[in-house]
Amino acid sequence: MKKIFMFLAAIGVMALSAQNAVAQDEQAAEPTATEAAAPAAEAETLDGPEEVPMHQALKTKFIEGGAGFMALVIACLILGLALCIERILYLGFSKTNTKKLLAKIEDALQNGGVAAATDVCRSTRGPVASIFTQALIRLADGQSLEEVEKSVVSYGGVEASKMEQNLSWISLFIAIAPSLGFLGTVIGMIQAFDAIMVAGDMSPAVVAGGMKVALITTVGGLIVAVILQIFFNYILSQVESLTIDMEDASISLMDILVKYQGK
Numbered sequence: 001m002k003k004i005f006m007f008l009a010a011i012g013v014m015a016l017s018a019q020n021a022v023a024q025d026e027q028a029a030e031p032t033a034t035e036a037a038a039p040a041a042e043a044e045t046l047d048g049p050e051e052v053p054m055h056q057a058l059k060t061k062f063i064e065g066g067a068g069f070m071a072l073v074i075a076c077l078i079l080g081l082a083l084c085i086e087r088i089l090y091l092g093f094s095k096t097n098t099k100k101l102l103a104k105i106e107d108a109l110q111n112g113g114v115a116a117a118t119d120v121c122r123s124t125r126g127p128v129a130s131i132f133t134q135a136l137i138r139l140a141d142g143q144s145l146e147e148v149e150k151s152v153v154s155y156g157g158v159e160a161s162k163m164e165q166n167l168s169w170i171s172l173f174i175a176i177a178p179s180l181g182f183l184g185t186v187i188g189m190i191q192a193f194d195a196i197m198v199a200g201d202m203s204p205a206v207v208a209g210g211m212k213v214a215l216i217t218t219v220g221g222l223i224v225a226v227i228l229q230i231f232f233n234y235i236l237s238q239v240e241s242l243t244i245d246m247e248d249a250s251i252s253l254m255d256i257l258v259k260y261q262g263k
Contacts (some may be wrong), residue, residue: 002129038121070220072180077224084231091163091238096126098249102256105132109260114140127159129243135253145257152250159246163239167232173256176229181221188217 101124108116114136121133134155136149 025247069186070217073217073224074171076177077227080170080177080224080228081231083170083173083226084235087166087170087235088231088238091235091242094163094242096124096128096245098245098252100127101129102249102252105253106240106256109256115183117235126191127163128246131155131159131246131250135250135257139257145254145261148257149254152254156246156250160239160243163242167235167239170228170232170235173183174232175243177224177228178218178221181218184221185215188215192248212220 103122104120105117108120108237118133118140120137121136131152135148135152138151139145143151
């Protein structure tokens with residue numbers, strides 16, 4: 001449920017941002033009565049034409065690139081970013097101060113035994129605490145340290161798999177976005193040749209429309225892929241860091257349990 005909530009929250013934030021951007025575009029597009037009456041020559045200042053806002057320029061390019069293909073590219077961006085944000089939030093909540101946790105477990109083992117140490121792990125969030133909980137439960141059931149170590153390795157693999165969930169979908173959107181852009185490029189070239197065939201002329205004005213659609217869709221797909229690739233690599237680095245932390249903490253836990261059993 002937490003993963004679903006974080007995913008829906010990420011999509012909601014992005015949808016709200018898009019809605020605010022559209023509202024700003026509509027407000028900027030409504031001319032006042034004074035502006036409508038003013039001549040076009042007075043619209044330019046001494047420094048040159050008025051600068052177009054970035055979001056307005058992006059909206060214009062989106063329309064020029066073709067609403068169909070550009071909408072698919074933007075959908076890849078929105079879904080991919082939503083999954084990236086969900087993974088970043090999940091990994092952020094998965095971080096644990098392992099040194100502090102190990103110190104608490106060692107103190108609990110000395111003062112209250114395995115049951116007290118298990119309660120400490122259950123009250124701590126994160127995959128490291130979950131692995132420790134499984135190890136202590138098996139130790140309390142009378143299993144040997146070898147069996148406990150095997151359970152730590154097995155459950156560590158399960159937790160690592162949980163951290164890597166949805167990464168395949170992100171990589172899919174990274175691959176699909178430029179592919180859609182290239183598909184729009186091919187269709188734009190076809191439109192350009194159709195226009196040449198209808199007009200019977202190969203003048204730049206005839207070809208420009210199809211070529212423009214081709215280039216805009218390609219650029220859009222590549223930009224989306226670059227953005228998602230940056231987030232994807234960041235998530236991979238966080239997963240790798242947490243995995244190393246889990247392995248190091250698991251070794252330290254086994255050392256503590258060996259010391260506890262040797263008393």
